[in-house]
Amino acid sequence: MKITILGGSGLIGMQLIKQACADHYFTKINVIVRRPLAFQDPKINELVINFDDLSSVIKGTIGDALICTLGTTKKKTPDKKCYRKIDLTYTLISAKGALENGHKQVHLVSSIGANERSSVFYPALKGEIERLISDLSYDSTFIYRPSILIGKRETARPLEWLSQRISSVINPLLLGALKKYRSISGEQVAKKIINELKKNKVGKHYFESNELGTP
Secondary structure, eight states: OEEEEESTTSHHHHHHHHHHHTOTTOOEEEEEESSOOSOOOTTEEEEEOOGGGHHHHHHTOOOSEEEEOOOOOTTTOOSHHHHHIIIIIHHHHHHHHHHHTTOOEEEEEOOTTOOTTOSSHHHHHHHHHHHHHHTSOOSEEEEEEOOSEESOOSSOOHHHHHHHHHHHHHGGGOOGGGGGGSOEEHHHHHHHHHHHHHHOOOEEEEEEGGGTTOO
16 A cells, blocks of 8 residues: 655654554555655655645645644644644645545544534634545545644653643543543554554544554
């Protein structure tokens, strides 16, 4: 399988790249990023671009499945209009272009609590992205809603580090319906996506955070 990853330099994106490189099922990995990757492999076709050129780049990228892991933070992008452009506009451009270019599957990393009707900016935005992506005519659409992500990032996020420390104490207390709020590693989310890519299921599939640890 040939895959295209949007946002390969993030926590989940880098794990996806490493796991796909180690798996013979994947023969080519197109990675669309804004800066060069620290990780290299013969399978990787690295496309370092200005994201304003994303539309033309994605239409020229051949693959079977698109994985969208692109996202920013309030600290990096305090302006909501810019935040929306990165999270929503770029993701939608890539999904439309990949579909036009023959990709059959789309995999979107969203977030726990995504809800377009929310009065809070972040979950409302994520819910809107989910709807726009699921409305596209892909053979297979997969949406993943992880809770707090844990794992080592290229750039430190102090508040996220603190959240990880707190969640390690709270996780065992979250039982039953609250399990989906447990923190989860970027490695585990990537593993779930890799497994779903290989199943070639058709239709629309949604996974809450507590389901991302299952094959």
